[in-house]
Amino acid sequence: MSALLSPGTKVRVRDDWPETRGPCHIRTPHYLRGAEGVVEKHLGAFPNPEDLAFARPAASLNLYHVRFVPKAIWPDAAGEALVVELYETWLEAAR
Amino acid sequence: MSEVLEHPSDRLLAAVRQLLTDKGVITREEIAERIRTTDSASSAQGARMVARAWLDPAYRARMLADGAKAAEELGIPMRGMPPLGVLEDTAGEHNLVVCTLCSCYPRAVLGYPPFWFKSAAYRARAVRDPRGLLREFGTELPQGVKLRVVDSTADYRWMVLPLRPAGTEGWSEEQLAAVVREGDMIGVTFPKVS
Numbered sequence: 001m002s003a004l005l006s007p008g009t010k011v012r013v014r015d016d017w018p019e020t021r022g023p024c025h026i027r028t029p030h031y032l033r034g035a036e037g038v039v040e041k042h043l044g045a046f047p048n049p050e051d052l053a054f055a056r057p058a059a060s061l062n063l064y065h066v067r068f069v070p071k072a073i074w075p076d077a078a079g080e081a082l083v084v085e086l087y088e089t090w091l092e093a094a095r
Numbered sequence: 096m097s098e099v100l101e102h103p104s105d106r107l108l109a110a111v112r113q114l115l116t117d118k119g120v121i122t123r124e125e126i127a128e129r130i131r132t133t134d135s136a137s138s139a140q141g142a143r144m145v146a147r148a149w150l151d152p153a154y155r156a157r158m159l160a161d162g163a164k165a166a167e168e169l170g171i172p173m174r175g176m177p178p179l180g181v182l183e184d185t186a187g188e189h190n191l192v193v194c195t196l197c198s199c200y201p202r203a204v205l206g207y208p209p210f211w212f213k214s215a216a217y218r219a220r221a222v223r224d225p226r227g228l229l230r231e232f233g234t235e236l237p238q239g240v241k242l243r244v245v246d247s248t249a250d251y252r253w254m255v256l257p258l259r260p261a262g263t264e265g266w267s268e269e270q271l272a273a274v275v276r277e278g279d280m281i282g283v284t285f286p287k288v289s
Contacts, residue, residue, distance in 0.1 A: 028248070046249070079244050083246070085247070086249070
């Protein structure tokens, strides 16, 4: 596991599309790939579901609640905040 | 069960159950316990938690810190269940829960999800057009209240702790629990006093 991200840290969801490369199981919604958000809370550490789904040995990953601004994702969006559970392997430093 | 009423899937179930116990994967007692747990799960359980939180600030704090522990405190079985997170509504912010990827739902405290919770329409609109969606449930957010949508994508299950409605002063825990419906704990509606 990587070092813990503290609340308020700006992050970017990796703009990666493993589903274009072969069978996979992903818990990161399409609409967030490449989006920037802010870490709200560390939720704990859980076995990587991308490996669990294929009965492979699964490393423990930090899981975070990350907050996004809906209008930055869809210009016509309503609502002030969108909060999503994301694993550390999907997060990189915001540009 | 009589011969006439037996369905082929019943025999399959019996065979699988027999294999699981013969091979020591799981005991009969564990299967029976899980069936009891599933049958007892309903939104009445979550409503009890909400009512207790409205009356007892110390319980409220424990529930916000760890929903599963707070559920167990009220005798709700949580063994083998995912962690339960509780989203606190305030005068300035309202929470709405969706699972855009599938149908993650806090079954231990809310029972089976309503049919619309799994629909593509609800899952798509809750993140993009949540105010329009709430209006269709007859829910108007008061002026100035921010809307926070929680997309349940991973290991947690989420329930909303709504605001206690006006007109319930002096009510008992049972009376309060009776006005809390499943939609109030998903966030599509507010508890109402008729």
